[in-house]
Amino acid sequence: MSEEYKREHVFGIDYGTSDFKYGPIALGETPEVVENRGYFVDKESLMSKLMDIRREIVVGKELPLFLESRKSLAERMVYPMRNGVIGKDDWKAWRVVEELTKYALNSFAPRDEEFDGFYLVASISMVAPRYMYEKLFEIFKKMNDEKTLVKAATIIPQPLAVAIAHKIPTCVVVESGHGNSQICPISMYPIRDAVLALNRGGSSANILMAEILKDAGYGDLAKEESLVRRVKEEIGLLPRDLDSAIDYAKANPEKVHARLKIPGTRIVIDLGEHSWTRFLVGEYVFNPNHEIFQSYFTRGMPKPSDIKIGDTFFYGMMDMAEAIIESVEKCPIELQPHLYSKILLSGGNFSWKVPEDLKEVAVTSDLKLTSMLHEKGIEDIEVRITEEPRFSVWRGCIVYGYAVPIDYEWNWNRMEGWLYLA
Numbered sequence: 001m002s003e004e005y006k007r008e009h010v011f012g013i014d015y016g017t018s019d020f021k022y023g024p025i026a027l028g029e030t031p032e033v034v035e036n037r038g039y040f041v042d043k044e045s046l047m048s049k050l051m052d053i054r055r056e057i058v059v060g061k062e063l064p065l066f067l068e069s070r071k072s073l074a075e076r077m078v079y080p081m082r083n084g085v086i087g088k089d090d091w092k093a094w095r096v097v098e099e100l101t102k103y104a105l106n107s108f109a110p111r112d113e114e115f116d117g118f119y120l121v122a123s124i125s126m127v128a129p130r131y132m133y134e135k136l137f138e139i140f141k142k143m144n145d146e147k148t149l150v151k152a153a154t155i156i157p158q159p160l161a162v163a164i165a166h167k168i169p170t171c172v173v174v175e176s177g178h179g180n181s182q183i184c185p186i187s188m189y190p191i192r193d194a195v196l197a198l199n200r201g202g203s204s205a206n207i208l209m210a211e212i213l214k215d216a217g218y219g220d221l222a223k224e225e226s227l228v229r230r231v232k233e234e235i236g237l238l239p240r241d242l243d244s245a246i247d248y249a250k251a252n253p254e255k256v257h258a259r260l261k262i263p264g265t266r267i268v269i270d271l272g273e274h275s276w277t278r279f280l281v282g283e284y285v286f287n288p289n290h291e292i293f294q295s296y297f298t299r300g301m302p303k304p305s306d307i308k309i310g311d312t313f314f315y316g317m318m319d320m321a322e323a324i325i326e327s328v329e330k331c332p333i334e335l336q337p338h339l340y341s342k343i344l345l346s347g348g349n350f351s352w353k354v355p356e357d358l359k360e361v362a363v364t365s366d367l368k369l370t371s372m373l374h375e376k377g378i379e380d381i382e383v384r385i386t387e388e389p390r391f392s393v394w395r396g397c398i399v400y401g402y403a404v405p406i407d408y409e410w411n412w413n414r415m416e417g418w419l420y421l422a
């Protein structure tokens with residue numbers, strides 16, 4: 001056991017609700033990504049017997065090769081972490097997590113004699129209950145029965161990983177991924193009592209994008225979740241101010257016109273006269289309260305709802321600036337200005353692109369939040385998007401693992417340190 005061995009064998013895993021990011025320190029800046037899902041193979045089917053498929057569950061890059069008909073898809077495909085939390089007894093979800101973790105570690109485990117397991121840093125949602133930590137450690141330990149993959153492991157909340165990746169001890173991390181958004185003030189450690197969660201993330205924007213596609217005559221395509229996501233990422237826009245953006249779109253239809261060809265297929269999506277709705281997609285994530293969304297709700301689009309999962313309340317409709325303010329105001333007054341002066345945005349849901357010729361009306365997420373906070377009277381603020389927002393949690397895992405000394409052992413009261421498993 002040496003510091004040097006550890007530094008060479010740090011391995012990070014970010015358990016995102018839609019994307020599972022993983023890889024060893026040697027990857028540098030960019031992790032591998034596979035979808036956080038598993039497919040339960042129908043072992044009783046004649047074909048899987050004939051083809052000699054013995055696996056009960058498939059995960060990772062080859063998963064699409066096993067997909068059967070669409071009907072069985074819904075029953076057999078399991079997305080374990082829809083809200084960042086897994087039920088204690090949801091054995092199917094835990095099986096997927098186990099399989100994915102094994103897949104990730106195995107795909108990088110060196111074959112040399114000297115290898116004695118990775119130093120694994122796993123990152124999960126800020127709102128994950130304590131039993132998820134226990135269960136994950138159990139899974140890591142169990143994996144070693146077959147082959148030593150994990151020498152020691154530790155688990156950190158995602159917002160903390162982001163702060164670590166940027167080496168900023170006092171800040172507010174806003175982590176907005178696919179499933180939901182977490183707002184977490186940090187002053188050395190996360191201030192748990194001030195954490196606030198929104199039941200909105202990239203998937204909410206997908207729901208609106210699907211409605212827009214239906215209205216534009218692409219009802220069939222709107223059912224394919226991954227296609228909808230792609231269209232959203234390519235043509236969705238975040239308006240500086242929604243009303244003026246819509247006026248602009250109506251006055252300059254050719255500039256806002258959205259047309260997208262899907263490579264490798266014959267599909268061409270042309271929003272035509274509906275192109276102005278591109279601005280709705282980004283706005284919805286930040287503030288779904290504009291009256292214009294009402295018509296979608298009336299026509300049956302589900303409204304982001306308030307929900308309680310475990311002990312955490314997720315707000316459906318609260319706008320993002322309001323959520324930041326409520327969270328910061330739960331912290332000591334003296335600390336508040338310092339928190340507003342370092343707001344870090346991480347997660348793929350903050351990656352809204354700004355086409356060169358739409359700079360007047362479309363903005364990036366940091367500018368949007370800055371102006372929303374200004375409107376609410378908060379002045380001295382600095383909002384920053386992390387460098388590669390989808391990967392900042394994974395990067396934080398690597399930085400953390402590199403820095404925590406090998407003899408700093410896991411402590412259940414402090415919830416930090418290495419738990420030795422091999």
Ligand SMILES: Nc1ncnc2c1ncn2[C@@H]1O[C@H](COP(=O)(O)OP(=O)(O)OP(=O)(O)O)[C@@H](O)[C@H]1O
Binds near residue numbers: 020181202346
């Ligand atoms: N250019 C883009 N514009 C808009 N949204 C984007 C863009 N790129 C990625 N996204 C969205 O970011 C989301 C994925 O982000 P991320 O990988 O951070 O989520 P996750 O970690 O899987 O989920 P969570 O953090 O909620 O558990 C998806 O909804 C995706 O569509």
Ligand SMILES: [Mg+2]
Binds near residue numbers: 015
């Ligand atoms: Mg995430």
